[in-house]
Amino acid sequence: MSAREFDIVVFGATGFVGELTARYLADHAPSGVRVALAGRNRAKLEAVRGRLPASAAGWPLLIADADAPSTLDELVARTQVVCTTVGPYLRYGEPLVAAAATAGTDYVDLTGEVPFVRWSIDKFDEVAQASGARIVHSCGFDSEPSDLGVYYLYRAVTAADAGSLTDTTLVVKAMRGGLSGGTIDSMRVIADEVRDPEIRRLMVNPHSLSSGPGEVIRTERGAERSDMTLVSASRVDPSLTGTLAPFFMASHNTRIVRRTNALLDGAYGADFRYAEAMAVGKNPVLSTAAAAALSAGMGAFFGAMALPPARKILDKVLPKPGEGPDEKSRERGYFTMQIFTKTTTGRRFRAQVSATGDPGYKATAMMLGESALTLALERDKLPSRTGVLTPAAAMGDPLIERLQEAGMVFDSVEL
Template sequence: MMSKPTYDVIVYGATGFTGQLVAEYLAKTYPSKQDLNWAIAGRNLSKLNEIKSNLNLSSDVDCIIADSNDVDSLKSLVQSTKVVLTTVGPYQLYGNDLVALCAQTGTDYVDLCGEPTWMHDMIAAHQDSAEKSGARIVFSCGFDSIPFDLGVYFLQQKAKEKFSHTFSRVKGRVRGMKGTFSGGTKASLQATMAAARKDKSVMQVLLNPFALTPTFKGPEQPLGNKPIYEEEFNSWSAPFIMAAINTRNIHRSNYLLSHQYGEDFVYDEMMFTGPGEKGKAIADHVAADKSMASDEGPKPGEGPSKEEREAGFFDVIFSAQENQNQLTVSVKGNMDPGYGTTSKMISESAVCLAKDELTVKGGIWTTAPAMGDKLISRLIDKAGMTFNVE
């Protein structure tokens, strides 16, 4: 039997840009060891100590050496904590051993993964051992895919309250957003595309909306890959770069919730660009944008200034209509999505697993079935997010 873990949460990758934001958030939100007993981990002890000093972290916050190339160091890390929070991506390059060890030892795990093919492989490899050990492994606890996964979940809970049924068709639309995608998100996308060029089976997984529901294939889904005018919203809509990961996670949530949204559930995600010729021109421009595939923009470990993070925001709506029944909800965040709010979302996901009484057992999860209402409450109370019926 494993000894009782020393820590509630260990932040692995704390010397990286997002890891530092997570450490800063935890220090501010959970100032005493009684609130949260946490530590920071990474490859380089002097860098960890430097971060500790720069962020003015409490002496209670320990520094732990762990390296993705050293399995023994990772094993020691997972055995000493209830939850591993990892910002070390791309996960397909650096995450395999960590997930395997958490699944074996019964340690909970959260990450910022936006790599559906890797998640597909991890589910196949480790679902059984996570179920046996009790490890709750939750992928995609940042801007991909929390606002979207929990947004659909929130809409469906409100639909049950109001109409006594869920909706089988939901549209997710980004109504407004200011901020950059993270360098890590871009690196993950590029690593995934490189893998797909080498191996055709990777592309098959990428193109399958039900890639993360191993025994279930639902109805055909909208592609969302070119601009459309949507009369009901009086706006042009453009393809949304993160739809490819968010839609997969939402279908997995439905699958893990025993198809609460229906076995005929259809979901797509796009981005409003406004009405008229101007809206169309912006939608065309967004559809043609290839900047995520280029080397421009932030690299992993880089990111926007504090002022830029605080000036950012996101505003996403989820809309459903069936017969005479109609419902729209919104999910908003008060900092830039890729860094500012993402660091808060993954932090609260980890604390939720460590501290809240959840009924969910071991396995590989998405946020809605794993933490649902408890996580929504935390994000509203602590992370500057709102969930509202419009």
């Protein structure tokens, strides 16, 4: 791999988040890291490179197109890691996964699409294991805070010799930022896909990503808490009050976390259960009303996305692919998440994950950039796993260390 021409290729560099990721690498990649930018249009690539810091002035430009698989084969053969922001992944992502898995090239993306990850497992997990590729999905706000946060909590519980995890819940305590145009476009694609009964079954199955190729675990209703349920905060931990609302990203994040546990051979524990929710206030009455309103709003939004007439109206006001907030807005964003668990010995722990910057833009570019750098530069520290992986299973401690150095906060405490 070290003999390959590039360490990292950013595919989709002309998109909004692609350019942010390229800028992050230009600002933070150590000297000597070999980066190239890839996309369909040379003139647009040149314009992006011209807007980047001087450190990127010599980065090569590669022409590649998701609709021309041979160009992707050529691209992945030249690099250790391909970092892609080209979504929706169900629409555009399959040829690049196929190329990377076959060539033994490590791969990171930003997908929040459960059906795409399931397809990747079924079609290319064994191919990637044979070639030595790490295909790592969901390396942005979907789903690194969740996945790495639970892994960090597990490490703290293990270090304290406190048993294993049981009921574990991530609570979004504070967040400021917007949904990216790419995320909205992924929602459009999923809204179309769920008309297929098999896709609907996949989306509601809490363990749809927890198994290997060709075998989807069928679970009993109630085995895991519904992603759309209102929850009494005190059930999560006695220190909390009020009612918790559903978190709109839970339907993807929870399945990534459960896949990590499966890839770690059930290390989190035989009684591990995982859910996510959002804090909307401490007052029991007001928070219940707010949580109910948020839940109803989410249901109405996803329902409208599935109805063509309603979607046309939403499309006029929602951000489009390639669009995003200005730099001032991106800088004002932040998120804070707390993860609570009770262990098999009865002890209670809490981990916290936080970062500054708009979660879907600045913070995501940082997470994706550091994931690519971890795969490219920390290879001797990485777990030996290959195949279709999660951030925690693929990179674990080395990625957390890099993210901490980049300013993301991970900490834990026994309650």
